[in-house]
Amino acid sequence: MSASAARSAPPLAPGSRPVPGYEVLAHLTRTGWLDVYDAWSEERACRCAIKTVRPDRRGERRLGERLLREGRWLRDFTHPHLVRAYETVESPEPLVVLETLTGETLSHLLDRLRRRPAAADVALLGTQLCSAVHYLHRQGLLHLDLKPSNVVVDCGHAKVLDLSVARPPGPAPAGVGTRCYLAPEQARGGPLTAAADVWGIGITLFEAACGDRPFDRGGTGDEEPRDGEPRDGERAGEGGSGGPAGRYPQLERSAPAVGSRRRLPPALAAAVDRCLRTDPSSRPTVAGLAAALAEALPGPPRPASSRV
Incomplete structure (x- = not known):
């Protein structure tokens, strides 16, 4: 054929x-x-x-x-x-x-909802993503493609999908992941650490809270994830606009503060903003992020051992 x-x-x-x-x-x-x-x-x-x-x-x-x-x-x-x-x-x-998963992808849910999720729901989603990512990291893997279409939500319970571009920490070619969601170091290529998935959690929470992405250059922004290998005559990470910086907006500018798009509780907004810092070393750890998000949930604080 x-x-x-x-x-x-x-x-x-x-x-x-x-x-x-x-x-x-x-x-x-x-x-x-x-x-x-x-x-x-x-x-x-x-x-x-x-x-x-x-x-x-x-x-x-x-x-x-x-x-x-x-x-x-x-x-x-x-x-x-x-x-x-x-x-x-x-x-x-x-x-x-x-x-078979019941529920719907977070991207579909966000498109369908007339109102943006409550701040407590955003924080709960974040703690669940942290839990899944913490587990993957303990297995020696980075997910590297966290985004709303890779999360299914059913009655407040989230499940992460798609390990098709997952890999161990370490060197990686430019462009591993989905264009408008990947961390700057994924776009640039080079050593990848757990901080890349912290970025993925942060950008997913940003979209859940605000209804749009901090980085978008038109289109859906949710194109087929790339594994970093050359495709269609390109070198990995390069496009018609002349290299990684032209292809990836997160290499051209910092993420806007989530507070510029929506009013959130200060602790929750600060947690999301820290995830989207350009420098990977300045982002929180997964455990630190989980603890910060847990503090934004209603009810008494939970012990640290139950947060991840």
Whole structure:
């Protein structure tokens, strides 16, 4: 099948069986390299989600490896604020079976709500993101793509999705992540630390509180996340505007204070602003951020050991 024909190939129809034991119920979404299906697991007698590489990109071995790597991590990890994978399948085509989540993505929720979330809800979301990120860091991974579309919320309970660009701390090429959400050091390339995920939490809370992003250059700002490898004739991190600084607005200016977009309790506003400092060393630790956000929640203070 040619690339153009594969690109226009319809998704699997309801009733299809991509592998034994799983039946497709519906096609959920198609991204730049993935198809995601609502499916039925005969073994578990429950619904699940199946992620597969798109037909037109199945020849790219690194994408299949990337999908299976994410699936193995999510299969082995167990955390209340992190999506869980049931299993990975390598043949005939790579796929990952995930739990079905109720609720909706934070990005969809923010678009649907007529009013912006209460400050206490923003703080609660932040503590839950800190908990998930703290767990990932203890497993030796940085998420590197925290944003509203990678968070599902159901009745105040948040779960983090998508470890497709996750990697251990250390050197990374420019552009790992999603353009308008990644930290300046992700845009620039170089050593990455836990501070990059603190930025990701902060920019997610900024959008949740204010309804828009601190950095946007038009469009949705939520394009396909990049893993830093060259694509479509580009060198990683460079675009038509002439290099990293032209491509990434967070390299051109500091984030505006959240208070310039919305009035929030001073402690909560200060916590979000500290996350979005340009210098990674000046951002709070995940534990420090969790403690600051917990103080913004109503009710008596909780012991430090329960904050992360």
